[in-house]
Amino acid sequence: MAIKIGVLAKQVIDPEMPMAAFRIDESSKKVVPPPNIPPVVNGFDENAVEAALLIKDAQEATVTVISTGTEFALDVMKKPLSMGADELVLLQDDIFENTIDSFLTAQLLVAAIRKLGGFDLIICGRQASDWDNAQVPLGVAELLGMASISLGKKVDVIDGKVRVERIIPDGYEVVEASLPSLVTVSNELGQPRYPTLRGIMAATRKKPTIWSSADLDLDSSQSSSRITLRDLFVPVSDQDCEIIEGEDPADSGRLLALKLREDKVI
Amino acid sequence: MADGTGVLILGDATGGELGSTTLELLAAGQKIASELGEQLSVALLGDTLDVPAQQAISHGAQKVYAVNHPLLAKFQIDFHLSALEALSKEVGPRIILVARTNEGRDLAPRLAFRLGVGLAQDCLEVSVDSSSKTLMANRPVYGGNAIAVVTCDQTPQIAAIRPKAYEPAEEDSSRTGEVVSFPVELNESLALTQVVDTVIEEAEGIKLEDARIVISGGRGLGGPEPFAHLEELAKIMGGTVGASRAAVDSGWVPSSYQVGLTGKTITPDLYIMVAISGASQHMAGCSGSKVIVAINKDAEANIFKEARYGVVGDWETVLPALTTALKELT
Numbered sequence: 217m218a219i220k221i222g223v224l225a226k227q228v229i230d231p232e233m234p235m236a237a238f239r240i241d242e243s244s245k246k247v248v249p250p251p252n253i254p255p256v257v258n259g260f261d262e263n264a265v266e267a268a269l270l271i272k273d274a275q276e277a278t279v280t281v282i283s284t285g286t287e288f289a290l291d292v293m294k295k296p297l298s299m300g301a302d303e304l305v306l307l308q309d310d311i312f313e314n315t316i317d318s319f320l321t322a323q324l325l326v327a328a329i330r331k332l333g334g335f336d337l338i339i340c341g342r343q344a345s346d347w348d349n350a351q352v353p354l355g356v357a358e359l360l361g362m363a364s365i366s367l368g369k370k371v372d373v374i375d376g377k378v379r380v381e382r383i384i385p386d387g388y389e390v391v392e393a394s395l396p397s398l399v400t401v402s403n404e405l406g407q408p409r410y411p412t413l414r415g416i417m418a419a420t421r422k423k424p425t426i427w428s429s430a431d432l433d434l435d436s437s438q439s440s441s442r443i444t445l446r447d448l449f450v451p452v453s454d455q456d457c458e459i460i461e462g463e464d465p466a467d468s469g470r471l472l473a474l475k476l477r478e479d480k481v482i
Numbered sequence: 483m484a485d486g487t488g489v490l491i492l493g494d495a496t497g498g499e500l501g502s503t504t505l506e507l508l509a510a511g512q513k514i515a516s517e518l519g520e521q522l523s524v525a526l527l528g529d530t531l532d533v534p535a536q537q538a539i540s541h542g543a544q545k546v547y548a549v550n551h552p553l554l555a556k557f558q559i560d561f562h563l564s565a566l567e568a569l570s571k572e573v574g575p576r577i578i579l580v581a582r583t584n585e586g587r588d589l590a591p592r593l594a595f596r597l598g599v600g601l602a603q604d605c606l607e608v609s610v611d612s613s614s615k616t617l618m619a620n621r622p623v624y625g626g627n628a629i630a631v632v633t634c635d636q637t638p639q640i641a642a643i644r645p646k647a648y649e650p651a652e653e654d655s656s657r658t659g660e661v662v663s664f665p666v667e668l669n670e671s672l673a674l675t676q677v678v679d680t681v682i683e684e685a686e687g688i689k690l691e692d693a694r695i696v697i698s699g700g701r702g703l704g705g706p707e708p709f710a711h712l713e714e715l716a717k718i719m720g721g722t723v724g725a726s727r728a729a730v731d732s733g734w735v736p737s738s739y740q741v742g743l744t745g746k747t748i749t750p751d752l753y754i755m756v757a758i759s760g761a762s763q764h765m766a767g768c769s770g771s772k773v774i775v776a777i778n779k780d781a782e783a784n785i786f787k788e789a790r791y792g793v794v795g796d797w798e799t800v801l802p803a804l805t806t807a808l809k810e811l812t
């Protein structure tokens with residue numbers, strides 16, 4: 217029987233944008249999307265798509281990508297489809313705005329997962345590169361009462377179990393759980409595959425399922441907030457860098473050593 | 483939900499001693515407990531808790547909840563969650579502090595969701611607003627490009643604190659406190675995950691997190707071989723070697739070398755960064771270093787906004803000269 221895999225993926229402002237392009241609107245406490253730099257699928261979520269496709273390469277599986285947000289760049293969000301995912305479900309509504317509140321996001325994703333009939337395996341990124349919360353996946357697992365294994369660098373499904381190589385500070389451990397389970401993955405999983413031309417063609421033809429909050433079965437306790445953003449600011453760095461300049465780079469290196477000794481750094 | 487009272491720290495007693503991050507939480511906790519005028523307590527889970535319980539008291543805890551159970555000897559998330567859910571409901575704290583360690587990263591969000599409350603994740607600093615008794619948490623977001631101040635809307639208010647954000651609490655063996663045992667019922671069937679193997683790939687020498695001198699290399703090194711130069715310098719200086727994510731992703735060094743937001747947090751006395759641009763996500767793991775030195779051929783690289791000393795030049799020329807000079811000095 218085909219394994220049903222759900223991948224949770226978020227559209228984010230490109231974290232690799234030049235630092236100078238990073239702007240905050242302090243009054244609305246929002247990051248201003250940089251003009252001319254398109255959003256991206258959160259990097260770790262591309263790793264999650266790759267993890268799902270690697271399973272699909274080896275056995276019969278379907279891969280459904282789910283995302284919540286207020287506004288989507290369709291060409292960006294279709295990337296997982298062009299990589300080889302089967303289906304895209306977009307939950308688009310203004311109530312998805314408060315994305316710093318993982319509780320709300322997780323509740324909404326869970327409602328969508330239930331509506332889709334549940335998954336054998338849910339794969340997520342380790343964290344979203346906007347709010348760096350690293351909470352939504354654990355919340356989804358908790359709300360669904362399933363095991364969660366975080367920071368995976370290899371994910372296999374064997375005999376109804378998921379087997380994950382999970383990064384720990386000094387190496388990795390191999391962890392197993394029965395399905396259904398949730399796994400988060402990190403960039404150590406490896407470079408996600410590039411879309412093929414055939415994949416891109418197929419993705420253009422595919423229509424995403426688009427739901428609003430009204431399509432989900434939610435009560436008010438599920439959509440009430442848990443976290444309030446009080447302030448958002450750019451930290452100021454007051455460091456003055458002393459540039460050590462010798463006659464040539466080698467001389468600078470030598471002078472650096474002397475300077476570190478002189479200032480008792482070493 | 484009722485208001486709750488006091489500050490509860492989730493301590494780490496796994497090594498038979500109080501973990502260093504727990505000492506850091508005690509420093510953060512003392513501050514906010516005294517601002518609130520409320521009690522500071524520590525929850526310890528494990529199977530040998532006498533020593534860590536006394537350590538918690540001498541480092542400022544007024545009360546220790548000792549949750550003794552053989553199944554808590556090692557970290558297993560489902561056992562720990564079940565015990566902490568019971569304890570938290572019984573004790574009713576106003577604030578819970580957790581360390582965002584390897585274990586805390588999983589534990590804190592799941593505990594918050596289980597209790598139906600919010601979590602301020604990965605905080606650098608916490609304080610309380612004394613009139614409303616609200617926990618104000620400062621946390622880096624957008625890869626460290628911005629700081630968000632967040633509050634939790636329900637009680638208990640939970641914050642996960644980034645390791646090394648606080649200096650450890652001072653010890654004072656004349657302090658006294660109460661140790662209360664808190665029995666829990668656990669059984670094997672609660673465990674949803676099983677660890678079947680552990681593979682240690684740690685580099686030799688001093689641990690990155692503990693080293694007083696760290697020398698890291700980035701994409702600009704161009705390959706794995708130049709890391710040998712960094713190793714040589716590290717050896718001379720009594721330090722250890724780290725890397726940027728770009729170097730790790732290129733497969734030049736194992737992921738245990740990575741410094742940064744999604745790598746290790748380090749606070750050495752001296753941090754030498756070779757051919758690393760200084761992206762905010764890298765700086766997130768090293769901005770607590772006392773002195774940062776940058777070697778980069780691009781004078782416009784961001785790292786020259788963050789470093790104390792810098793050399794603009796090709797590492798292939800600068801590094802050997804630095805190494806030779808340091809050899810002579812030491």
Ligand SMILES: Cc1cc2nc3c(=O)[nH]c(=O)nc-3n(C[C@H](O)[C@H](O)[C@H](O)COP(=O)(O)OP(=O)(O)OC[C@H]3O[C@@H](n4cnc5c(N)ncnc54)[C@H](O)[C@@H]3O)c2cc1C
Binds near residue numbers: 232345625701728744
């Ligand atoms: C969610 C997220 C999490 C991340 N987490 C981390 C993390 O934990 N740690 C981390 O490091 N990164 C992290 N990153 C990546 C980060 O954004 C940067 O991409 C990365 O740090 C860049 O590494 P680098 O400085 O080695 O490479 P580059 O940015 O490519 O910089 C290379 C530098 O080397 C210099 N150089 C080149 N040749 C020479 C030479 N011959 N001599 C001297 N200098 C030279 C160049 O001028 C340049 O400044 C994360 C990114 C995201 C989106």
Ligand SMILES: Nc1ncnc2c1ncn2[C@@H]1O[C@H](COP(=O)(O)O)[C@@H](O)[C@H]1O
Binds near residue numbers: 225260321352
């Ligand atoms: N709005 C969202 N839509 C879909 N998936 C999400 C969303 N927010 C978070 N996730 C998933 O949860 C992971 C961690 O996100 P976070 O907890 O916000 O850091 C991401 O890498 C995604 O896999």
